[in-house]
Amino acid sequence: MDAHPHPPTVLIDVDGTISDSLPGIRAGFLAALAAVDEPTPEESFLARIAGPPMVDSFAALGITGDRARRALAAYRAQQAAGGWADTRMFDGWPGLLDGWRAAGFRIATATSKGGVFTRRVLARFGILDRFDAIGAADDAGDRRAKDEVIGHTLRMLGLPAVRRAGYRPDDPDAAGGAGPGGPALAGVVLVGDRSHDFAGAHVFGLPAVAVGWGYGDAAERARADEIAADAAGLDAAVRRLLAGAG
Structure with a gap:
């Protein structure tokens, strides 16, 4: 995982992924x-x-x-x-975040929730300090769509936000994944629960992991590169995808 010039990076959706909101x-x-x-x-x-x-x-x-x-x-x-x-945290998150930080991973949110409420929710859960950056929708309302949020988050982290596909969250036949040429930006993976998350990640050629909890259905999760049934499976999938980015 040291072939790219930045730390392995995990972008995480909030509603339906971390927060049962x-x-x-x-x-x-x-x-x-x-x-x-x-x-x-x-x-x-x-x-x-x-x-x-x-x-x-x-x-x-x-x-x-x-x-x-x-x-x-x-x-x-x-x-x-x-x-x-009016929310609760899904099981396993403090341990996942601590494990990834111990491994040297950089962690950021990439959520369509506004930045103010994102920080409040993560602080309520006691995990705000585990994040290196809070990528979120613009509280003024100008940045809402998940591809816009992901692009903004990548730029916050000093990473290139180069689009290589269109944003098609409602098209089940839209091409997904990093594509035959490999990831456009190695060493970055997104974790989410809805088709918007996976479609947004694939705009930038990022692999995505679907959590088996949250609010997406089986058809939405099928658009991700991997599906994790529980916290242990998510940890393994994230590490596998980051290792594969080499």
Whole structure:
């Protein structure tokens, strides 16, 4: 793992990967819908709102333009009032992060959650100090999509953010993985739970590991390069992919 000029690096999604945050996100989403007089959708829709940018979920319901701006403001107000804390940490994370740091890995988030709430959640879990950088959505709302967040995070870490594919999170037939030419940026791997995570990683030629928990379904996880059923499997997959980047 010493053939590239930077430390082995792990980029990690937060909602659905580290944080079981759907209860708080769901409550904020319902507050946002109420603010713009939008009827409550079916539970099958609400079960999938954690992970993608909130404006994407609004758009899927036909909430755009000024209505979307008002809905997003209501969502953020609910989160700021304490909704962000309605979460728990999935099992195994402190040990994973400590093990990777002991191995000399650099660790950063790459999340569509805003930076302020990302830091609050990680601090609540007692793991904020394990991260070298917090890559997140722009709290002002200009950087939301996962490919934008990953590109921003790579630049924060002093790494090139060179695109080699389009961002196609909703296309199950989109090409994934590092491709036949090998990874565009060796020694970096992304961990997530939704198709947005894997599609965003593949924009930059990064391999991705899908966690078997979280909010993605089997079809979404199939778009990742590896799938980890538990913390031990995730540790092995990350180390294997980083070693393979040589």
